[in-house]
Amino acid sequence: MTAVLKVENLVRAFGGVKAVNGVNFEVAPGELKALIGPNGAGKSTCFNMLMGQLKPTSGTVYLNGENITGRPPRDIWRRGVGRTFQITGTYQSMTVAENVQMALISYHRRIFSIRSYAYRLYREEALALLDIVGMADQADRACAILAYGDLKRLELAIALANEPTLLLMDEPTAGMAPRERIRLMQLTADIVRDRGLSVLFTEHDMDVVFAHAHHIMVLNRGALIADGTASQVRNNEKVQEVYLGGGTLYEQEKANA
Amino acid sequence: MLEISALNSFYGKAHILNDLDFSINRGEVVALLGRNGAGKTTTMKSIMQLVHPKSGRVSFDGADITSLPSHKIARLGLGYVPEERRIFSDLTILENLEVGRQKARKDAPVWTVEALFELFPNLWERRNNRGKAMSGGEQQMLTIARTLMGNPKLLLLDEPSEGIAPVIVEQMAKTILRFKEEGLTVIISEQNLHFARIVADRAIILESGEKKFDGTFTDLENQPDIRDAYLSV
Amino acid sequence: MGLFVAQLLTGLANAAALFLVASGLSLIFGVTRIVNFAHGSLYMLGAYFGVMLMQSLPGAVGFWGSIVLSSLIVGAIGIIIEICVLRPVYRAPELFQLVATFGVILVIQDLTLMFWGAEDQLGPRAPGLKSVVRILGEPIPQYDLALIVITPFILLGLWWLISKTRVGILVRAATQDREMVGALGVNQSWLFTGVFFLGSALAGLGGAIQLPKGGADLLMDLNIISAVFVVVVIGGMGSIVGAFVASVLISVLNVFGVAYLPQSTLVLMYVVMAIVLLVRPYGLFGREEKAGEHGQAGEPDRPIRPAGVRGRLFAAALFLALALVPVFGSNFTQVLLTDILIFCLFAASLQFMLSTGGMVSFGHAAFFGGGAYAAALLVTYADSPMELAFLFAPLAAGLLAVVFGWFCIRLSGVYFAMLTLAFSQLVWSLVFQWYDVTGGDDGLVNIWPSAWLSGTTTYYYFTLIVGVGGIIFLRHLIHSPFGYSLRATRDSARQADATGINVTHVQWAAFATAGAMAGLAGGLFVFSKGSVFPNELEIEKSFDALIVVFLGGVKTLSGGVVGAAFMESVKDWLTRLEYWRLILGLLIIGVVIVAPAGIVGTLRGLSERLGLRWTGETTR
Known part of the structure; x- marks a missing residue:
């Protein structure tokens, strides 16, 4: 089976600094995969390149076998990639349902249509998507007054509007209470199972990562240092070092002790 | 010296700090530990009023500073070194230092440009270069030096070891130990436990904006469950 | 050849005033992120104060003293504007700031009319520089040469101030990261006020120094502002050198335009601007800016529904009432x-x-x-x-x-x-x-x-x-x-x-x-x-539309229509007053600061309190 997402030798340099330096990985169909790493390791840069917000300096990104490197975000979306952002980008002046309807209008290529009222279009479909994430009861609330966790769930519903084969989620649980985090990831895992899509997500809450991800990749200083199951990653010495410090300082401390 | 009580801060709708309490004594070096997103940076920004807390109180040397503008807080002797460094990249190193300059204080170490160049010799070599062309480590040194130009009594260091080469991290640790000798009070936020253990006297652990631990590193050693729950992989 | 050089010199001399106003505008924008649309008005004030002072102060000392003094007075006026109008709106959306400075234009227009009257004022000639010098056989006014010599010194002075002094360092640091400058103990308010003083004083200087060439009139505020925008767009917002180069470019181009393409002098300037923007979207010396707030900061708009x-x-x-007007109303009403x-x-x-x-x-x-x-x-x-x-x-x-x-x-x-x-x-x-x-x-x-x-x-x-x-x-x-x-x-x-x-x-x-x-x-x-x-x-027509949308309520659907109906109805009555611009300007500034929701927004708030519903399916 071909990989849903295949990344080859991805590099992105800012000035002279290589934020992402030769990353290779694959995401298999139906896989829930996490990309973790310390702040500044290059997770967001990596993500932005996958979704087209940033152009890679070099390297290739394949989606279901098709080269999508450097295409604009809207193109990549049309090819079946949904995305949620670390800082939510919902439309504040619309209702919850309208946010999803907007994505559906775009999916059905009716952006420039002026024939009908937008709030009536694809409402049933939107409600069905909201139902999946448990937001149907809040469909007519203004997006601007939603609680943070609800916004995140709304974003998930929006990301499903184009029937994606791959979901990219950037820090999906950032800023949420621990219980909400578990709920959201459980929901994501259910969606992966029910809809057979793949998810790649970045996350800093290790509980979330180890509880839900099928596979985990660890990024450090722009390079992957581990890619495997939870226990493989947990026992990887290099990963231990990155997360618990180390290097010369660690040696020095051991010498002092 | 610094007293934080019942502090609640938000980023938009996200509740970041949740009824946070702690205090810092003069001459102490305290490490604020916790994972990404635990609220370390927000704690520092709330102290400086760069994030305005919804409720709670921050007092410094007995005075309530919760409603003061940032520049007044800085002038009281709180020096903030942001995680993102935020050096003025259009300005030269010398000019960056000039921005941070404040009058000398009686009850705090006094820093001069010369003394800072002695502390960070790399900066001297590039004193007339613009901030743009600097490495992460050099930027970190510059942002610390810039804040020291204000002769602070209390230094807030947000993740000083992040994203810099191990050899510089070591240098950074020595520098912080030197601050301690000079009598500076320091709060550093860290994810790197080893680094924190070397430089700090006391650890405060945050998780989801709540304080989970407050005590010495020896105490922390004796409570491996806490360490594993909030700090390790 | 002689003619060519003469034209070049005239262009260089004309660049002086343009450069002074543009550099002031650029400076203020760099630090405060506000485009001061009233900057042309400060230039006009500089000219009027200059004429007034020159009439009472005799001799060369009086002449040059008047120029400096006018500049300082206008700088002080700038401080008043900054404290009274801009400080309350620094955190407001961009649009509100722009509209507020437009209110200032109207106020200054009428105050100028009030103090100096409607007649154009002739600029006094500079004592000792009244005659011409022959260069390659062409007569060049001595004052032009003086301006050509003075302007680079002002540029140099500004450059020194910005790059060598502590204030300049702080200004540049604040241009990059205001918040961080504050966190390092610098009082931003005073920095803002100081920059506004300097920028205004430069505009005032520009107004006064061009007097022997142009005089003072009530149209000069809007006349220069569009040229100044062209200059900062070409030169790059926030760049003093860019302002200088673009001022020279535009002024020289203008002079040659008058000579060889008399019907397209003004157009030429905009064509050059379009070409520059095609090649460098942020101007010759500018750099990419982060996107502005589009006037959408503050409370988000609410969801909308078609009328219920x-x-x-x-x-x-x-509509019916309007259709019945001809039955009852007069010709005039129609x-x-x-x-x-x-x-x-x-x-x-x-x-x-x-x-x-x-x-x-x-x-x-x-x-x-x-x-x-x-x-x-x-x-x-x-x-x-x-x-x-x-x-x-x-x-x-x-x-x-x-x-x-x-x-x-x-x-x-x-x-x-x-x-x-x-x-x-x-x-x-x-x-x-x-x-x-x-x-x-x-x-x-x-x-x-x-x-x-x-x-x-x-x-x-x-x-x-x-x-x-x-x-x-x-x-x-x-x-x-x-x-x-x-x-x-x-x-x-x-x-x-x-x-x-x-x-x-x-x-x-x-x-x-x-x-x-x-x-x-x-x-x-x-x-x-x-x-x-x-x-x-004209610019005024564009501003008219902007103001009625603003008065009616930016964050509403019908604000523009209601604002336009309101304004057009009262205009007939309002413009009969001698100083209606003053009233309108103060009204605009007042609305920006006190009732930014506008007429419809405010009425909507009221009717919601009364429990009335105007749309179809509303949101909970």
Whole structure:
């Protein structure tokens, strides 16, 4: 089976600094995969390149076998990639349902249509998507007054509007209470199972990562240092070092002790 | 010296700090530990009023500073070194230092440009270069030096070891130990436990904006469950 | 050769005032992020104070002393403006800041009129520099040479101040990261006030120093501001050197233009600007700026719904009442209502792109006047029937908007605002200077409707149907998928882009639509008046539309229409007052600071408290 997402030798340099330096990985169909790493390791840069917000300096990104490197975000979306952002980008002046309807209008290529009222279009479909994430009861609330966790769930519903084969989620649980985090990831895992899509997500809450991800990749200083199951990653010495410090300082401390 | 009580801060709708309490004594070096997103940076920004807390109180040397503008807080002797460094990249190193300059204080170490160049010799070599062309480590040194130009009594260091080469991290640790000798009070936020253990006297652990631990590193050693729950992989 | 050098020198001398005003504007923008539209007014004040002081202070010392003194006085006035008008709005959306500074323009215009009267003031000649020097046989005024020598020194002085002093270092640091400068113990308020003083003083200096060449009059504020925008757009916002280079470029170009292409001097400037922007979108010495806030900061807009039964009944009743006016009302009432309806449509077209699209245009008159001129030209030269010419108005304006939009939507925030203003000035100068075709200042006359529409009452009905139809069409657009897409690009361009919406195309289409609808209003206008003059393309016309949208309420759907109806109704009464600009200016500043929700926003708040519902299915 071909990989849903295949990344080859991805590099992105800012000035002279290589934020992402030769990353290779694959995401298999139906896989829930996490990309973790310390702040500044290059997770967001990596993500932005996958979704087209940033152009890679070099390297290739394949989606279901098709080269999508450097295409604009809207193109990549049309090819079946949904995305949620670390800082939510919902439309504040619309209702919850309208946010999803907007994505559906775009999916059905009716952006420039002026024939009908937008709030009536694809409402049933939107409600069905909201139902999946448990937001149907809040469909007519203004997006601007939603609680943070609800916004995140709304974003998930929006990301499903184009029937994606791959979901990219950037820090999906950032800023949420621990219980909400578990709920959201459980929901994501259910969606992966029910809809057979793949998810790649970045996350800093290790509980979330180890509880839900099928596979985990660890990024450090722009390079992957581990890619495997939870226990493989947990026992990887290099990963231990990155997360618990180390290097010369660690040696020095051991010498002092 | 610094007293934080019942502090609640938000980023938009996200509740970041949740009824946070702690205090810092003069001459102490305290490490604020916790994972990404635990609220370390927000704690520092709330102290400086760069994030305005919804409720709670921050007092410094007995005075309530919760409603003061940032520049007044800085002038009281709180020096903030942001995680993102935020050096003025259009300005030269010398000019960056000039921005941070404040009058000398009686009850705090006094820093001069010369003394800072002695502390960070790399900066001297590039004193007339613009901030743009600097490495992460050099930027970190510059942002610390810039804040020291204000002769602070209390230094807030947000993740000083992040994203810099191990050899510089070591240098950074020595520098912080030197601050301690000079009598500076320091709060550093860290994810790197080893680094924190070397430089700090006391650890405060945050998780989801709540304080989970407050005590010495020896105490922390004796409570491996806490360490594993909030700090390790 | 001699002539060439002489022209070059004249251009260099003319650059002095332009450079001073532009560098002040740039400096203020760099630190405060506010484009001070009233900067031309400070320049005008500098000139008036200069004349006044020169008349009482004798000799060369008096002359130069007056210039310095005027500059300081204007700087002090700048401080007053900064503290009273701008401090309360530093955290407000960009649009509110721009409108507030526009209020300042009006206030200063009338205060100047009050103190110095309406007559143009002749600038005194500089003592000791009254004659000419012959260079290569051509006479060059001594004062020109003095300016050429002085300006580089001012540039040098500014450069020294900015790059060598502590204040300059702080200013540059604040330009990059205001918050961090504050966290290092620098009081930003005083830095802002100081920069505003310096920027204003430079504008005042520019006004006073150009006196021997130009004098002082009440039009110089708006005359220079568009040239200054061109200069900062070409030179790059925030760059002093850029301001200098662009001032010289524009001034020299102007002088040569007068000599060799007398009919396109003004146009030339905008053509150069367009070329520079094509190559370097942020100017010769500028660098990319982060997108502005599009006037959408603060409380987010609420979800919208088409009007419900109550709202529709109200609109129908209003339409019926308007339809019955000719039965009871006088001829005068019908003419007034025709004007009001046209203005309402114009304002609604601006509000569509401004509120729904988040694109704050300062040059919307280009499409109103453009449509009017397009129809008038067709009638004048092709002898086309009124019906055809009328349809041509929105078409031509829409095409114009397609072209301008291509340039403008690549920028955002204040850059977008300045560019739209500059483009509208391009159209204005084209019409104003191309006398053979457009009649220049004399306008185009005898543009009357066909016989079946010629009566006042018939034309009133025509305007009622087309105007109300246009407004309803725009409202429908807002609720259509296209309108929602536009709102999506405004709310979060990132999210829109990540969900398949081509942000550029949507905004471009909206820009063109707004232009076409403004052109429709222009078409209605030209046949109601029977003539059109360049003033329909002036900055004031653009500002009029902006202000009524603002007064009515930016974050509402009907703000533009209500604001336009309100303004056009009171204007007749208001403009009879001697100092109506002062009142209007103070009103605008007051609204910005006290009631930023505008008329409709405030009324909506009130009626919600009373529990009335105006839309269909409302949101919980």
